[in-house]
Amino acid sequence: MVARDRPRRGRLLHGADSRLIVNRLFTPAGYGKAVNEQSSMHGAPDEDLVDWDAWSRTREELGAGFIRILGYFREDGEKSLTAIEQAMQRRDAAAIVIPAHTLKSEAWQFGAETLGALAEEIEFAARQAIEMRTGPDDLVPQVARLRPLYERTIALFDREANPLARRAG
Secondary structure, eight states: OOOOOOOOOOOOOOHHHHHHHHHHHTSHHHHHHHHHHHHHHHOOOGGGTOOHHHHHHHHHHHGGGHHHHHHHHHHHHHHHHHHHHHHHHHTOTHHHHHHHHHHHHHHHHTTOHHHHHHHHHHHHHHHHHHHHTOOSGGGHHHHHHHHHHHHHHHHHHHHHHOHHHHHHO
């Protein structure tokens, strides 16, 4: 995959306020509410989530193995999301970098441009937090959007990959 030059964006939170949000957001009780607030503010239309030309190229290149590899993306994506969320709970920026990088790379392989860009933003900010020797508190808004975006993207992939779902929809 070719390296991409993407603009960095997102509103960052600082200080004690962000630590409070991290503690509230990344607990089972607080996660859903905050995610819904964040995802509704920054949701892209579904048609903008996937580059279907890239999807088609990957599908053609992988041939008969496409559905199996897509399944790996689903499994790896869940693992990456969980690792990122757990690292946020621990305020461990270093533990965010690799799963964010993995999610970014795999998302771009399948044309999930929006998901890949958000994962890249998280990876970049986590690396910056490591360099600055700070916690990942500034990543709360981005990480809050990550799982809902992943789930929307997977739903689009499922609809496109499953001929029965396409006929029913």
